[in-house]
Amino acid sequence: MVSVVEVKNKYEAELMSIRGVVGVFADVENNKIVVLVESPTVCANIPSRIEGFPVECRVTGRISGL
Amino acid sequence: MTVRVIAKNILDLKGIVGIGRGSGYKIYVESEEYAEAVPKAIGGVPVEVKVTGRIYALSFIPVRKSEVTPLVGGVSISSDIIKGAGTLGVIHNGKIYTNAHVIAMDSNFEFVDKQVNIVQPGILDGGHRVVGKLDSYIEIVMNDLTADNEYDIAYGIPLVDYIEDMVLGDEGIYRVSFESVTVKSGDKVRKTGRTTGTTYGIVDSPNASIKVYYGDKWAVFHNVVSVLTEGFCAGGDSGSLVDKDGKAVGLLFAGTEKGYGFICRLPEVKATEDKTGVMAGFSLVGLLGLLSLLHAR
Numbered sequence: 001m002v003s004v005v006e007v008k009n010k011y012e013a014e015l016m017s018i019r020g021v022v023g024v025f026a027d028v029e030n031n032k033i034v035v036l037v038e039s040p041t042v043c044a045n046i047p048s049r050i051e052g053f054p055v056e057c058r059v060t061g062r063i064s065g066l
Numbered sequence: 067m068t069v070r071v072i073a074k075n076i077l078d079l080k081g082i083v084g085i086g087r088g089s090g091y092k093i094y095v096e097s098e099e100y101a102e103a104v105p106k107a108i109g110g111v112p113v114e115v116k117v118t119g120r121i122y123a124l125s126f127i128p129v130r131k132s133e134v135t136p137l138v139g140g141v142s143i144s145s146d147i148i149k150g151a152g153t154l155g156v157i158h159n160g161k162i163y164t165n166a167h168v169i170a171m172d173s174n175f176e177f178v179d180k181q182v183n184i185v186q187p188g189i190l191d192g193g194h195r196v197v198g199k200l201d202s203y204i205e206i207v208m209n210d211l212t213a214d215n216e217y218d219i220a221y222g223i224p225l226v227d228y229i230e231d232m233v234l235g236d237e238g239i240y241r242v243s244f245e246s247v248t249v250k251s252g253d254k255v256r257k258t259g260r261t262t263g264t265t266y267g268i269v270d271s272p273n274a275s276i277k278v279y280y281g282d283k284w285a286v287f288h289n290v291v292s293v294l295t296e297g298f299c300a301g302g303d304s305g306s307l308v309d310k311d312g313k314a315v316g317l318l319f320a321g322t323e324k325g326y327g328f329i330c331r332l333p334e335v336k337a338t339e340d341k342t343g344v345m346a347g348f349s350l351v352g353l354l355g356l357l358s359l360l361h362a363r
């Protein structure tokens with residue numbers, strides 16, 4: 001059975017190419033993929049599930065070098 | 067026996083910095099290594115050992131945006147070719163650790179092609195004292211979604227007195243070690259930076275992939291530790307050493323307006339983890355990989 005990490009790795013580049021997406025990681029404990037975005041409106045462009053795993057959209061804002 | 071009488075007998079012992087009285091005696095020590103030598107009881111009264119670190123008169127704790135001598139981690143720093151300021155993370159094995167974008171890039175976020183001076187405090191804080199030279203950095207590939215960046219790290223050679231592995235925290239100086247450390251979601255980590263001082267945050271992910279903006283450019287980083295705790299950091303904290311239970315995790319290098327922070331791991335610590343079995347047999351490859359990434363000035 002495919003793991004959440006494998007699915008995250010498979011779709012990471014695609015997710016990161018979505019405008020406003022600033023981060024992606026696999027939440028192994030909760031078996032879900034977390035997508036970090038610049039603003040709430042970006043969440044509309046994020047799928048709710050990928051290959052059966054739930055996807056959480058989390059608003060962090062833009063990430064910049066400090 | 068009074069605390070004062072005991073103090074006269076023990077305060078000249080190495081590593082013991084104080085004694086107090088609660089339900090029993092409390093003996094304060096500089097570090098864990100001195101804790102074992104403390105007796106379990108004095109005159110039948112139980113003893114509790116607390117690791118406080120060395121105690122300094124507060125008037126001697128310099129402000130981190132001013133000139134700090136000897137150099138330690140947690141203070142303002144920059145190269146002399148930008149108008150900003152970041153944070154000196156730590157000095158370890160004779161090298162200054164901070165971010166590449168603090169001492170190895172110009173104001174257009176282009177890597178410098180000369181051996182620039184490092185000043186402390188940073189230029190933004192009125193710095194003009196040269197305390198080191200850029201030694202090497204790990205290049206960051208910009209504007210490429212397929213890039214495999216992991217580090218925003220540069221190393222400098224100190225030219226003034228310094229103390230290794232020590233960071234100037236809000237409550238005094240504390241020591242960090244470079245031994246292997248495992249980081250997972252929910253762990254509490256600490257950072258000390260030029261702008262927000264010592265703060266604590268909770269790890270959200272130990273291996274996120276993120277997109278970081280540097281002016282008009284951006285770069286994708288992998289294996290980043292994310293700390294989604296508001297107020298964890300702010301501009302000028304870049305380069306801060308982040309630790310978990312006194313063990314170095316990495317350098318803070320990016321953040322958001324809310325003060326969420328993002329940390330790149332230290333190649334040296336990752337190599338140690340590899341050597342201790344996580345990726346057995348990979349340590350030499352990892353070390354060679356690191357050497358190939360370094361750009362010596």
